[in-house]
Amino acid sequence: MSKAAAPLPAWGDPILSDAEKRSLAALCARMIPASAEFNVPGADDALIQADVAKSLDRDAAAVHRALAHLERLAGGSFADLDIEKQEGVCATLRAEGGPDLTALGRIILQCYYRDDRVMISLGMEPRPPFPKGHTLPQGDWALLDPVRKRGKIWREV
Amino acid sequence: MPSNEPVDVLIIGSGASGAAVAWSLADTKMKILCLEQGDWQNPTDYPSNGRDWEARQFNDMATSPNRRQLWSDYPVNDDNSPIKVLNFNAVGGSTILYAAHYPRLHPSDFKVKSLDGVADDWPIDYHQLEPFFAENDRMTGVSGMAGDPAYPPQKTSPMEPLPMGRSGRMLGEAMNRLGWHWWPSDCAVTTREYEGRAPCINLGHCIAGCAQGAKASTDITYWPAAIRAGVELRTRARVREITIDNATGMANGVIYYDRDGVEQFQPAHVVVVAANGIGTPRLLLNSKSERFPNGLANSSGLVGKNLMFHPYASVWGYFNEETDGNRGPPLSLWSHEFYESDPSRGFVRGYSWQFGRGVGAIMEAQQSFASGRLPWGAEHHAVYRKLHNHRMNIAAICEDLPEEHNRVTLDPVLKDANGIPAPKIDYTLSENSNRMLDHAIARATEALREAGAWDIGVEKPIRNGGWHLLGTARMGSDPTRSVVNDWGRTHDVKNLFIVDGSIFTTSGGVNPTSTIQALALYIADQMKQRLATLFD
Numbered sequence: 212m213s214k215a216a217a218p219l220p221a222w223g224d225p226i227l228s229d230a231e232k233r234s235l236a237a238l239c240a241r242m243i244p245a246s247a248e249f250n251v252p253g254a255d256d257a258l259i260q261a262d263v264a265k266s267l268d269r270d271a272a273a274v275h276r277a278l279a280h281l282e283r284l285a286g287g288s289f290a291d292l293d294i295e296k297q298e299g300v301c302a303t304l305r306a307e308g309g310p311d312l313t314a315l316g317r318i319i320l321q322c323y324y325r326d327d328r329v330m331i332s333l334g335m336e337p338r339p340p341f342p343k344g345h346t347l348p349q350g351d352w353a354l355l356d357p358v359r360k361r362g363k364i365w366r367e368v
Numbered sequence: 369m370p371s372n373e374p375v376d377v378l379i380i381g382s383g384a385s386g387a388a389v390a391w392s393l394a395d396t397k398m399k400i401l402c403l404e405q406g407d408w409q410n411p412t413d414y415p416s417n418g419r420d421w422e423a424r425q426f427n428d429m430a431t432s433p434n435r436r437q438l439w440s441d442y443p444v445n446d447d448n449s450p451i452k453v454l455n456f457n458a459v460g461g462s463t464i465l466y467a468a469h470y471p472r473l474h475p476s477d478f479k480v481k482s483l484d485g486v487a488d489d490w491p492i493d494y495h496q497l498e499p500f501f502a503e504n505d506r507m508t509g510v511s512g513m514a515g516d517p518a519y520p521p522q523k524t525s526p527m528e529p530l531p532m533g534r535s536g537r538m539l540g541e542a543m544n545r546l547g548w549h550w551w552p553s554d555c556a557v558t559t560r561e562y563e564g565r566a567p568c569i570n571l572g573h574c575i576a577g578c579a580q581g582a583k584a585s586t587d588i589t590y591w592p593a594a595i596r597a598g599v600e601l602r603t604r605a606r607v608r609e610i611t612i613d614n615a616t617g618m619a620n621g622v623i624y625y626d627r628d629g630v631e632q633f634q635p636a637h638v639v640v641v642a643a644n645g646i647g648t649p650r651l652l653l654n655s656k657s658e659r660f661p662n663g664l665a666n667s668s669g670l671v672g673k674n675l676m677f678h679p680y681a682s683v684w685g686y687f688n689e690e691t692d693g694n695r696g697p698p699l700s701l702w703s704h705e706f707y708e709s710d711p712s713r714g715f716v717r718g719y720s721w722q723f724g725r726g727v728g729a730i731m732e733a734q735q736s737f738a739s740g741r742l743p744w745g746a747e748h749h750a751v752y753r754k755l756h757n758h759r760m761n762i763a764a765i766c767e768d769l770p771e772e773h774n775r776v777t778l779d780p781v782l783k784d785a786n787g788i789p790a791p792k793i794d795y796t797l798s799e800n801s802n803r804m805l806d807h808a809i810a811r812a813t814e815a816l817r818e819a820g821a822w823d824i825g826v827e828k829p830i831r832n833g834g835w836h837l838l839g840t841a842r843m844g845s846d847p848t849r850s851v852v853n854d855w856g857r858t859h860d861v862k863n864l865f866i867v868d869g870s871i872f873t874t875s876g877g878v879n880p881t882s883t884i885q886a887l888a889l890y891i892a893d894q895m896k897q898r899l900a901t902l903f904d
Contacts, residue, residue: 320733340416341579344569345695350532
């Protein structure tokens with residue numbers, strides 16, 4: 212007896228096909244390339260790609276649509292185009308915009324900017340906010356003296 | 369199985385107002401039950417505990433119920449509104465998922481008809497609410513600074529303010545040069561140990577639940593005290609309708625779905641609705657009967673009408689100097705410079721500003737990607753480093769005047785998981801709101817430029833800005849022009865009360881939670897004073 216497949220979430224299939232993963236990695240390389248100057252990987256880095264692949268969540272359907280659109284613009288496999296042609300397809304994709312590209316970009320960026328190497332390059336500690344929190348200057352509240360001096364601005368009833 | 373024994377008071381909703389009214393009524397020793405469709409939140413599950421804290425703002429902790437789609441949520445058809453509805457459904461309601469910016473309405477907000485000839489006066493005033501503002505501040509734990517010249521002197525002193533930070537200093541200096549008002553906000557965030565709660569440690573991510581417990585959500589303020597005083601809070605209980613005794617015309621209980629989806633009847637002598645400005649009219653409109661064919665308490669035809677959101681404009685700037693980014697509570701300073709009416713501005717009433725310190729690394733990348741500021745390719749990294757932690761924001765909260773065509777009705781098709789018809793929103797921005805937004809954007813741009821901004825971004829109105837859900841069961845003395853009287857009882861049903869933001873006659877131009885809770889405490893106090901004659 213075959214086991215029934217689990218129902219897909221309301222927001223779409225969370226799994227990318229191998230072809231979609233190839234397209235995604237090629238797109239990411241064009242979007243955020245590695246930089247020796249800033250000592251950061253590109254968004255096509257294997258760890259970041261693995262994070263993207265498991266993070267589609269509520270944008271899953273939009274990501275599938277965006278990658279399908281990328282392939283249509285490429286007239287086949289985007290990953291197999293030479294870099295110059297990929298750049299042209301990316302320019303078209305970005306010029307067209309739309310909510311699917313926004314969703315895809317959102318996921319790529321969220322995974323890229325939470326990568327330890329990228330955070331360290333930005334001077335951030337790669338950790339969650341809790342429990343350490345952050346320190347801020349309390350400031351000098353004498354800065355409010357001109358506001359006090361001006362006096363009441365509320366309206367009498 | 370719930371017992372469903374009759375109770376004296378049944379409260380629907382455990383958020384800002386439901387929690388306050390439950391706590392206040394508890395000292396009567398009446399049997400009080402609150403039904404809440406969501407469940408308790410565990411602070412160790414809040415996003416700031418994990419590395420995915422920014423990502424979760426778009427998923428299970430999204431502000432839109434349509435995006436979030438948790439089991440506790442109900443869908444809202446807001447396609448016909450430029451401002452989308454935001455909420456959270458849990459013990460604590462939307463106080464779980466708010467910024468804890470905590471201003472009071474101004475005295476003038478209660479008398480806009482008398483002062484400016486628009487909308488309607490409230491049947492109560494600021495001074496009647498003042499003791500309840502103070503009581504609510506004490507229960508909530510509020511930080512800020514006494515002596516704000518934008519308000520009448522207050523009798524309570526808040527805890528010391530949240531840090532000014534770099535962002536606050538930069539904007540404060542600019543506001544001083546312009547001669548404009550600014551002040552540390554009243555914030556429902558503790559800055560020292562308070563009633564068992566720890567002080568703020570600048571997690572920077574207040575909105576999606578405070579892992580530290582410094583932010584005052586009612587699950588950690590009112591509810592522990594109310595439960596200790598004997599109130600029962602029943603979770604995963606979604607109310608479908610309020611039922612009526614056709615002989616007397618009085619409410620006699622509610623039908624709800626329990627945690628297993630089983631329909632239950634809960635009898636009650638008094639029903640208090642605290643389900644927010646969308647959930648409350650939805651419930652009343654779903655409570656049709658032979659005696660109330662147009663929905664409960666709706667003889668005026670105004671249930672669901674006069675929806676007010678507070679249209680927001682967001683104006684942000686980028687600076688050479690480093691700002692606070694997400695390294696502190698996002699909101700802790702305000703300006704009420706343009707709050708009171710000035711006919712020379714071309715609109716009536718006014719707006720407040722809340723200053724935003726900055727945003728997180730991922731939010732900056734995502735928003736700048738979407739706006740086109742952040743390029744693809746080799747330039748990406750250098751540009752990003754000019755944006756990240758170099759932003760400040762001014763958000764204008766505009767008074768939204770009541771208009772009957774802005775409304776909540778029942779969607780003919782859309783239903784929640786229990787098959788209950790969902791709310792449908794029809795809303796348009798008025799010409800007055802448009803002018804006010806434009807004025808706010810121009811002045812905020814001036815302030816940010818004065819502070820040194822080299823680039824400015826604008827969102828008008830903020831699409832995902834429907835935090836404040838007001839006016840859809842308005843308070844008034846005239847039963848033909850209002851839904852509840854001056855102490856929260858519905859004109860039509862003498863044992864049915866409404867205590868949430870839906871009873872606002874007008875909206876003011878500030879975040880409403882403090883006023884919602886003060887109103888709830890005021891109504892509870894009125895009920896207690898009138899117990900012997902409550903149904904007269």
